[in-house]
Amino acid sequence: MTQIAVLGSMNMDLVAYAEKAPLLGETVTGRAFRTIPGGKGANQAIAAARAGAMVSMIGAVGHDAYGARMRETLEHSGVDTDSLRTIEGPSGTAHIVVDDEGGNAIVVIPGANGTVDHLAPGDEGVIACADMLLLQLEIPLAAVVAGAQAARRHGVRTVLTPSPARPLPSELLDHIDLLVPNEREAATLTDRADPRDAAAALLDRVPQVVVTLGAAGCLYLTRDAAPLVIAAPRVAAVDSTGAGDTFVGALAxxxxxxxxxxxxxxxxxxxxxxxxxxxxxxxxxxxxxxIEAQYTA
Structure with a gap:
């Protein structure tokens, strides 16, 4: 069975549902509130496990009720948590507003994720045993770089979701096989608004790029083939939170x-x-x- 390692964040998502997200200084009335385990690392780990892979999660949660619930959620989906450490202090949280169109706005508080600034003993061994390593940017960059470099040493393919978008050093991108930004992240990384132009610019730094386009699907570029545009199935969106991570986990x-x-x-x-x-x-x-049912629909 396919083996995937995920080095990344664990957050408890504190989700408010409202007709529209408030503007700065504005108060709106919501219709519901939920606490849902998330974080880009955990999301991608669960997505990959449910898609059929054996998955190991490398990261940290706090010594609190959120941390215990997040660990339990991973394990319930079949994710190995032996490399998920528990530290004193709070777990990470994400404060999310979801509007009636399914769009979202998010504020992330790192919590325990901020302590994941290096590979702990045993982490490189977990990466070395994987077919692929999934990375994001909700933990300190030093750990992301260390993970990518460890993967390269052991011939493990790497996928980076550059979220939240920030300048990416060569010491990281030199070890990335596939970069998967969304439209906004691609524009932030390249100062190019058009997704195709942005993806082309990113090919100067990584061998393959997928730009996700929401309801419009995705755009794939590589250095040695024609671009591909893949349409998304037409569905009625309720909540797009986690959709990008679902895409990455399944793609991996x-x-x-x-x-x-x-x-x-x-x-x-x-x-x-x-x-x-x-x-x-x-x-x-x-x-x-x-997934198979939707794919063949």
Whole structure:
């Protein structure tokens, strides 16, 4: 079975649902509030596990009720948590407003994630045993760089989701095989508004780029083939929180299983399409039979 390691964040998502997100200085009345385990690292780990991979999570939670619940959620989805450490202090949290169109605005408080600034003993061994390593930017950059470099030493493919977007040093990008920004992140990284132009600019630094385009699907560019545009299935979106992480987790599984790139992208888009039809991040992520059903629909 495919082995995937995830080095990244664990957050408890504190989600308010409202007709629209408030403007600065504005108060709006919401219709519901939920606490849902999330964080980009945990999201991608759960998405990959439910898509059919054996997954190990490397990161940290706090010594609090949120941390215990997040660990339990990972384990319930089949994610190995032996490399998920518990530290004194609070777990990470994400404060999210979801509007009636399914859009969201998010403020992340790192908490325990801020302590993941290096690889702990045993972490490199977990990475070395994987077929692929998934990385994001919700933990300190030093750990992301260390993880990418460890993966390269052991011939493990790397996928980086550059979120939250920030300048990316060569010491990181030199060890990344696939970069997966969304439209806004791609524009931030390149100062180019057009996704195709942004992806082309990013190819100067990494060998493959996928720019996710929300309901419009995704754009794939590589240095040695024509660009691909993959349409997203048409569905009624309820909540887009976690959809990008669902896409990345499913894509990693498809690529590790050696699916052709067009098929892998379409399969990942099907997974994301299932997720946006449900509320929450981790709670919305589909299991493999659900992805297959959407893919063949």
């Amino acid at each position: 599984v498809a690529l590790a299983e050696e699916k052709p790139i067009r098929e892998a992208l379409s399969w990942a888009a099907a997974a994301a399409a299932v997720s946006v039809q449900r509320e929450g991040a981790t709670e919305s992520m589909p299991y493999r039979p659900e």
